[in-house]
Amino acid sequence: MNEFRSTTQIVRAARATLPPHAWDYIVGGAETETTLRRNRIAIERLAFCARVLRDVEHIDTSTTILGTKLRMPYILAPVGSLQDIHPGGSASQVRGACAFGTLPVVSSVTQPSIEESGAAASGDKWFQLYVRGDIDWVAEVVGRARAAGFRALVITVDVAHYSNRERQRRHDWVADGRKAPGGPEFQARLNWETLDQIRAVAGMPVIVKGIQTAADAQIALDRGIDAVWVSNHGGRQLDHARATIDILPEVVSAIGHRIPVIVDGGFMRGTDIIKAIALGADAVAGGKMHAWALGAGGEPALARMLELLRIEVETAMALIGVTSIGELDATYVARDDNRAGSITPFPLLDEPDETQP
Ligand SMILES: Cc1cc2nc3c(=O)[nH]c(=O)nc-3n(C[C@H](O)[C@H](O)[C@H](O)COP(=O)(O)O)c2cc1C
Known part of the structure; x- marks a missing residue:
């Protein structure tokens, strides 16, 4: 394969290669897709306050989260049904992330198995779980993840009910996540007491993914959760939710650096990542x-x-x-409501490109 020259070329190649149902599965948001757009609008609305005349010859992009060294503060969010996007599925996700030097978070609704994904590479990896059974079921699945080498457990809490994604509904295809065995009633019933029970059987750090308010971040902290993950599921669940980068400063202030804060939702450029770190995130995650x-x-x-x-x-x-990374703080960003004209991170996606591999 000729080397891609830009991330735009990668997205363009994905669009040309993937069947329409897989493309729509990746890009679709809930209902009017307002949350999806809002994530990007809010990132774009932040501008940098650049400092100059400092020696920046040597730059260190690395950081650490829950004891894992990352080459940059960016980790791979859980994505279900990866095997329908690439035959290697989550094993390829794990190998690619570990070879680069970052953390893969493996979805509980992707293939291959927990064991095969865990064995795909020896680097640190986290396991994401949709709670779809009682605590004995959770203990069994988490035990398998632990034995397979996963170092932290991410519980996704923003899927109490399945959302309506019309882009996906146009196809005669259903993602594994929505047809997996086990009733969705367990996801609907999930509450803070269930999380206490999960923490008691986890045997590894527990991270809550899907925090959207400072109030819930505070509860997570008080109940001994090891990290909070600010997320609106990339705009795929609740429509008309707040943009995650707008929620981030409130959560950071509630947490007060006592546990790590992760954020995701529309972060697709290096500048996006740096904005989130400046506003107090310890790491940024990406799905799409x-x-x-x-x-x-x-x-x-x-x-x-x-x-x-x-x-x-x-x-x-x-x-x-x-x-x-440690030097970044809120003095490097300012809100600027002058829209720069586009909410796409890839403005050249539909332009001719004679270098496209
Ligand atoms: C195709 C796709 C599948 C996803 N599957 C899961 C999943 O199985 N579990 C989960 O917790 N989040 C899932 N997510 C949400 C991501 O983990 C993450 O929160 C979101 O993609 C972040 O937004 P971004 O795509 O703009 O980076 C999925 C996202 C996408 C795009």
Whole structure:
């Protein structure tokens, strides 16, 4: 494969390669897709306050989260049904992420099995769970994840009911996540007491994914959760939710650096990642980006996507005048309501490109 020159080329290749149902599965949001758009609008509305005349010859993009060293503060969010996007499924996600030097979070509704995904690479990895059974069922699944080498458990809490995604409904195809055995009633019943029970059987750090208010972040902290993950499921669940980057400062302030804060939702450029870190996130996660990369060309395309993103992170750091992730704080960003004209992170997606591999 010729090397992709930009992440735009990767997304374009995914669109050309994937069957329409898989493309729509990746890009679709709930109902009017307002949450999906809002995530991007809010990121775009932030502008940098760049500092100059600082020596930025050597830049270190690395960081650490829950004891795992990352080459950049960007991890791979759980994506279900990855095997329908690329035959290697979550094993390719794990290999690509670990080879690059970041964390894969493996969905509980993707293939291959927990054991095969865990064995795909020796680096650190986390396991995401949709709670679809009683506590004995949870203990059994989590025990398998632990034995397979997963180091933390991510419980997704923003899918109490399945959302209406019309883009997906146009196809005669249903994602594994919506047809997996076990009743959706367990997801609907999930509450803080269930999370206490899960923590008691987890045997590893527990992270709550889907926090959308400072109030819930505070409860998670008080109940001993190990990290909170600010997410609106990439705009795929509740429509008309707030943009995650708008929620982030409130959550960061409630948590007060006592546990890590992760954020996702529309972060697709190095500058997007740096904005979130400046506002207090410890790491940023992405879903669509690695789904597109796997769809565009499997593990080599995923490795390339991560390297292109890392170069963007490094460039953004140099141009705002910082050399390490720890230097970033809220003084580097300001809200700017002058819309820059587009909510797409890939403005050249539909333009001719004679270098497209
Ligand atoms: C195709 C697809 C499948 C997803 N499957 C899951 C899943 O199985 N479990 C989960 O917790 N989140 C899932 N998510 C949500 C992501 O983990 C993440 O929250 C979201 O994609 C972040 O937004 P972004 O795609 O704009 O980066 C999925 C997202 C996508 C795009």
